[in-house]
Amino acid sequence: MTGEIKMKVGVFVCHCGKNIAGTVDVKKVSEEMKKNPLVSYSTDYMFMCSKSGQELIAQTIKDKGIDRVVVAACTPKLHEKTFRRVLQKNNLNPFYLEFVNIREQNSWIHSDMKLATIKAIDLVNGAIERATTLEAIDSTEYPVEKKVLVVGAGVAGIQAALDLVEKDIEVYLIDIDATIGGYMAKLDKTFPTNDCSACILTPKMNDAFTHPKITVMTLTEAVSAQRVGGNFEVELVQHPRYVDIEKCRSCYTCIENCPSKKRPNKFFDNIGTTKAVFFPFAQSIPKAVVIDQDYCLYLKNRDKGRDVCRRCEKNCPSGAIDFSQTKKHITMEFGAIILATGFEDFDPSIIEEYNYQNSSDIVTNSEFGFMFNVSGPTDGKLIRPSTNKAPKSVAFIQCVGSRDDIAEYCCNIGCMASLKHAYLTLKQNPDTKVYICYSDMRTVGKGYEEYYKRIRQMGVRFIRGKPSQIDVLPDRQLQIKVYDSAIEKLENITVEMAALQVGLRPSKKAGEVRKIFGVDPSSSGGEMNDYFKELHPKLEPVDTKAAGVYICGCATSPKTITSSVSEAKAAASSASSRLITGKITIANNTAQVNEETCVGCGACVEVCPFDAIELQGPIKRVAVVNPTACKKCGTCASVCPTGSMQLPHYRTIQILPQIKGITDKNLEVKES
Amino acid sequence: MKKEKERVIGFCCNECAYAAADLAGQSGMKYPVNVRIIRTPCSGTTDPLWVLDGLAQGAKGVFVSGCLPDQCHYGDGNVHMEESVVFLRTLLKAIGINPKHIISYLNSAGMPEAFSNSTSDFVKGVLSLPTLPNIKSEVKSADKRERFLEILTAYAKATGKIDKLDEKPIPREGFGLITVDEDKCVSCGSCGYLCETNAITIQESKKHRKMYFAHYLCTGCEACVRACPTEAITVNKEIHLKPFLDKENNQFAGSQLVTCSNCADKFATVAILEKIEDQFELIDSEIISLCPSCIRDVVGEDFVNLSRYLEAANIASEEKAK
Numbered sequence: 001m002t003g004e005i006k007m008k009v010g011v012f013v014c015h016c017g018k019n020i021a022g023t024v025d026v027k028k029v030s031e032e033m034k035k036n037p038l039v040s041y042s043t044d045y046m047f048m049c050s051k052s053g054q055e056l057i058a059q060t061i062k063d064k065g066i067d068r069v070v071v072a073a074c075t076p077k078l079h080e081k082t083f084r085r086v087l088q089k090n091n092l093n094p095f096y097l098e099f100v101n102i103r104e105q106n107s108w109i110h111s112d113m114k115l116a117t118i119k120a121i122d123l124v125n126g127a128i129e130r131a132t133t134l135e136a137i138d139s140t141e142y143p144v145e146k147k148v149l150v151v152g153a154g155v156a157g158i159q160a161a162l163d164l165v166e167k168d169i170e171v172y173l174i175d176i177d178a179t180i181g182g183y184m185a186k187l188d189k190t191f192p193t194n195d196c197s198a199c200i201l202t203p204k205m206n207d208a209f210t211h212p213k214i215t216v217m218t219l220t221e222a223v224s225a226q227r228v229g230g231n232f233e234v235e236l237v238q239h240p241r242y243v244d245i246e247k248c249r250s251c252y253t254c255i256e257n258c259p260s261k262k263r264p265n266k267f268f269d270n271i272g273t274t275k276a277v278f279f280p281f282a283q284s285i286p287k288a289v290v291i292d293q294d295y296c297l298y299l300k301n302r303d304k305g306r307d308v309c310r311r312c313e314k315n316c317p318s319g320a321i322d323f324s325q326t327k328k329h330i331t332m333e334f335g336a337i338i339l340a341t342g343f344e345d346f347d348p349s350i351i352e353e354y355n356y357q358n359s360s361d362i363v364t365n366s367e368f369g370f371m372f373n374v375s376g377p378t379d380g381k382l383i384r385p386s387t388n389k390a391p392k393s394v395a396f397i398q399c400v401g402s403r404d405d406i407a408e409y410c411c412n413i414g415c416m417a418s419l420k421h422a423y424l425t426l427k428q429n430p431d432t433k434v435y436i437c438y439s440d441m442r443t444v445g446k447g448y449e450e451y452y453k454r455i456r457q458m459g460v461r462f463i464r465g466k467p468s469q470i471d472v473l474p475d476r477q478l479q480i481k482v483y484d485s486a487i488e489k490l491e492n493i494t495v496e497m498a499a500l501q502v503g504l505r506p507s508k509k510a511g512e513v514r515k516i517f518g519v520d521p522s523s524s525g526g527e528m529n530d531y532f533k534e535l536h537p538k539l540e541p542v543d544t545k546a547a548g549v550y551i552c553g554c555a556t557s558p559k560t561i562t563s564s565v566s567e568a569k570a571a572a573s574s575a576s577s578r579l580i581t582g583k584i585t586i587a588n589n590t591a592q593v594n595e596e597t598c599v600g601c602g603a604c605v606e607v608c609p610f611d612a613i614e615l616q617g618p619i620k621r622v623a624v625v626n627p628t629a630c631k632k633c634g635t636c637a638s639v640c641p642t643g644s645m646q647l648p649h650y651r652t653i654q655i656l657p658q659i660k661g662i663t664d665k666n667l668e669v670k671e672s
Numbered sequence: 673m674k675k676e677k678e679r680v681i682g683f684c685c686n687e688c689a690y691a692a693a694d695l696a697g698q699s700g701m702k703y704p705v706n707v708r709i710i711r712t713p714c715s716g717t718t719d720p721l722w723v724l725d726g727l728a729q730g731a732k733g734v735f736v737s738g739c740l741p742d743q744c745h746y747g748d749g750n751v752h753m754e755e756s757v758v759f760l761r762t763l764l765k766a767i768g769i770n771p772k773h774i775i776s777y778l779n780s781a782g783m784p785e786a787f788s789n790s791t792s793d794f795v796k797g798v799l800s801l802p803t804l805p806n807i808k809s810e811v812k813s814a815d816k817r818e819r820f821l822e823i824l825t826a827y828a829k830a831t832g833k834i835d836k837l838d839e840k841p842i843p844r845e846g847f848g849l850i851t852v853d854e855d856k857c858v859s860c861g862s863c864g865y866l867c868e869t870n871a872i873t874i875q876e877s878k879k880h881r882k883m884y885f886a887h888y889l890c891t892g893c894e895a896c897v898r899a900c901p902t903e904a905i906t907v908n909k910e911i912h913l914k915p916f917l918d919k920e921n922n923q924f925a926g927s928q929l930v931t932c933s934n935c936a937d938k939f940a941t942v943a944i945l946e947k948i949e950d951q952f953e954l955i956d957s958e959i960i961s962l963c964p965s966c967i968r969d970v971v972g973e974d975f976v977n978l979s980r981y982l983e984a985a986n987i988a989s990e991e992k993a994k
């Protein structure tokens with residue numbers, strides 16, 4: 001690197017008007033540097049960043065043949081790019097610049113001119129020593145497929161897909177369920193506008209399904225992924241539906257003929273039942289039935305060599321039933337991945353005091369809400385499960401498995417969901433007595449506080465407190481013990497139904513999905529923290545540590561439809577920025593391994609936050625860095641015992657000279 | 673040296689610490705003039721060697737600063753950095769240097785006050801410490817491990833600790849101490865062939881093969897563990913200062929070499945033969961004293977013998993598998 005060739009360093013010390021020169025004797029600094037044999041030109045200048053300052057560098061490169069440039073001025077965060085461009089324009093590699101901060105970190109901090117000048121001399125001297133070791137850095141282009149895999153087809157995944165095809169990027173939209181739509185497809189009305197969920201979602205589901213650039217694959221999951229250049233090679237598994245989607249005419253003949261009736265309606269949290277052949281819900285997409293192998297008489301017996309039933313197959317007028325379908329493995333390359341696997345409800349059975357298991361009238365808020373859905377399990381009618389009649393009184397219990405010992409985080413939508421359900425209850429049966437037991441009413445969002453006010457005016461009784469107990473009385477009524485801290489009174493309320501607003505959790509397979517694509521959990525502490533972690537909580541909310549993998553919706557944290565959709569659009573935008581030119585350009589300053597000296601100890605692999613390093617080789621193992629995954633943090637190099645791993649520009653042979661330069665001089669500076 | 677001319681080097685991550693330092697300047701805050709900041713991408717970039725080198729080159733103190741917990745812009749570089757600093761402090765203490773000469777602290781880009789306060793406190797504390805031994809002239813090597821050793825040794829000598837080093841191991845990735853089960857080791861030498869750092873070496877005389885291990889060269893890579901046919905080696909990822917600084921190179925195994933009764937080549941050790949003796953019992957026991965190539969030649973003359981030999985060997989290995 002430093003080689004035998006003698007470097008010629010040019011040093012430029014900026015006055016920045018009086019900003020620097022007021023505290024640092026810039027003349028003295030530039031004079032002092034002339035004593036360093038590595039320096040062939042050194043000067044001070046009023047404003048280095050001005051056009052004439054840049055000219056000065058350009059001219060010196062031409063006239064004096066300097067090949068390393070040291071600029072001592074403000075913070076590199078302001079003008080490093082400016083000066084790199086000057087070098088580039090003058091046929092010097094832009095990475096031959098060494099920038100010294102003598103303003104923000106010197107003249108603006110200190111007041112003693114003598115000492116500030118010594119400090120500046122140290123810093124510039126260190127920079128000179130380091131500059132001579134700097135290597136040129138070029139870049140490599142990696143082709144990327146203009147094709148995105150979106151995992152999870154809830155509203156977030158669907159929106160991301162729709163936005164991507166707008167930018168002419170091909171999308172594979174997969175969902176593990178037999179229909180797309182996610183949780184929103186189960187909702188009746190949506191806060192804060194109370195518009196019908198199906199009315200706003202179904203058109204999007206249709207758009208996605210019919211769009212020529214979107215391939216929708218249901219009953220499909222990703223099982224493995226590896227990086228190949230700028231792409232991801234992903235293995236998808238599609239489980240058999242036993243129905244040919246193309247042929248199914250949605251005529252219901254099969255359903256009418258199926259004798260197996262006891263399949264719990266999984267789509268609506270097992271409320272009610274379906275046949276073994278069924279539609280997930282009325283507007284499900286793709287518009288085709290699906291057969292549940294655990295309930296189909298033929299499939300259950302087929303393995304035992306018995307051939308029974310097949311009434312659907314025999315009766316289907318279009319020959320759509322296809323029992324020959326098997327698990328399909330598909331491997332494909334994608335340029336980017338969007339993860340939108342959503343959420344699921346926390347199971348409140350473990351909270352014994354709430355007796356969720358012991359009364360059918362204690363339901364989750366989801367189960368409560370599904371009943372309002374006209375195409376839901378009760379055809380849109382709110383009923384008290386134990387009597388099948390409308391309940392006369394209902395209590396909503398907030399924060400069950402949120403903001404407590406079970407989980408620290410807030411479910412974000414619970415307060416608004418209960419307000420909505422209170423509203424829907426009263427709209428259906430205005431005489432119902434409605435209670436909401438809450439810890440804090442969190443109605444932050446556009447139109448949310450107004451919504452809260454409206455519901456308050458409808459006569460809902462708000463109790464500020466978390467019930468300590470829900471008891472099932474002999475007459476099946478429910479007695480709720482709660483201390484109302486607003487009026488400082490212990491209340492005992494009796495109701496016919498209780499809806500628990502349970503906490504939201506990452507979807508069941510979030511942990512697996514995360515690992516396949518190299519994304520971190522939001523925090524340690526098990527499955528309930530498997531919400532995907534963003535690259536930065538504020539500035540990079542939809543990027544992840546795995547370059548090219550983006551996240552959105554409830555898969556990152558519980559949130560509303562509005563926020564899920566906003567994130568989906570952001571994720572689509574980030575993914576398209578990566579793919580839009582069909583190639584990614586990566587500066588070759590990713591970590592580099594000296595294969596000769598690497599002993600394959602794996603220390604670097606252990607610490608790399610981005611899983612960018614792999615050990616390869618059967619006997620002699622060496623570390624291999626994947627430049628498309630490396631984010632250039634240099635952590636690997638810091639732990640490498642042999643010094644084989646190095647981050648360009650932060651190599652030990654570049655930093656040690658800098659330290660030496662900084663500590664070398666022993667000056668008595670006289671005030672000039 | 674006068675206090676104000678002492679130097680304190682700070683490795684600051686570009687994302688948070690360096691930005692906070694800039695903001696401190698922009699907001700007119702103060703911290704001591706002794707500070708010399710070196711910018712790194714992530715705080716995890718900072719190599720423990722750089723920190724030690726800062727002291728060795730004459731800085732009175734070195735600090736490393738990064739983003740707040742859970743806010744590292746590179747995943748968890750800050751966590752690794754803090755581990756490195758704790759490791760270094762443990763080392764310094766063990767060799768008689770006050771660990772207060774180095775420190776790490778975390779703050780966000782928007783916390784200039786915290787940055788200048790932590791920095792001021794650190795500098796103030798460091799300046800009040802006694803002068804560090806001057807070891808500059810003893811640090812020469814460009815090799816990472818060697819330079820690390822030079823610095824530690826020089827300090828340990830200067831403080832007199834070198835003769836009374838604590839035996840407590842200091843756990844750390846990248847270092848290794850092997851333990852060999854003498855009952856299992858047959859002195860085959862495989863580990864020595866695969867160890868790339870010369871931590872394990874083989875020395876052969878006319879009659880003996882001896883195996884040596886030098887802790888100061890070991891990286892804990894476990895190549896030896898994978899090489900060993902008898903699973904005799906385990907590796908602990910840690911430093912033991914005494915053998916490390918003394919560059920001890922200790923014999924851990926040895927066995928007499930066996931010469932071939934036909935060609936007189938050295939082809940195995942007594943220990944190896946003892947281990948596989950059983951397998952030869954079924955056949956002509958002479959065969960065991962032949963080197964592999966002579967087995968081929970001698971036995972090859974007699975085909976019947978060869979097939980018998982192979983058969984027997986098969987039975988033996990099958991039985992062993994059972």
Ligand SMILES: Cc1cc2nc3c(=O)[nH]c(=O)nc-3n(C[C@H](O)[C@H](O)[C@H](O)COP(=O)(O)OP(=O)(O)OC[C@H]3O[C@@H](n4cnc5c(N)ncnc54)[C@H](O)[C@@H]3O)c2cc1C
Pocket residue numbers: 151152153154155156157174175176177179180181182183184187189190191192220221222340341342343344365366369413417420507508509510513552553554555559560561562564
């Ligand atoms: C009771 C309740 C009421 C609500 N009411 C409202 C409301 O009125 N207004 C509002 O704005 N928000 C409301 N919300 C929130 C809203 O439901 C969510 O914001 C929204 O559904 C999030 O969409 P999503 O696409 O991120 O996740 P989801 O809707 O959960 O979709 C995720 C999809 O990913 C699929 N998937 C999961 N794992 C995998 C895998 N491994 N492979 C492939 N696919 C997978 C799932 O099958 C699912 O289809 C409510 C939530 C609850 C609990």
Ligand code: SF4
Pocket residue numbers: 590591607608609610611612613625629630631632633634635636637647
């Ligand atoms: S520089 Fe950072 S991201 Fe790159 S390989 Fe090393 S540890 Fe991983």
Ligand code: SF4
Pocket residue numbers: 593597598599600601602603604605622623639640641642643644645
């Ligand atoms: S830490 Fe260094 S020696 Fe060990 S595997 Fe990584 S590059 Fe190789």
Ligand code: SF4
Pocket residue numbers: 848850866867868869870871872889890891892893894895896897907
């Ligand atoms: S762990 Fe690695 S470096 Fe240490 S002795 Fe074994 S092979 Fe050599």
Ligand code: SF4
Pocket residue numbers: 852856857858859860861862863864883896899900901902903904905925
């Ligand atoms: S430790 Fe194992 S590999 Fe090394 S000499 Fe002994 S038996 Fe052979």
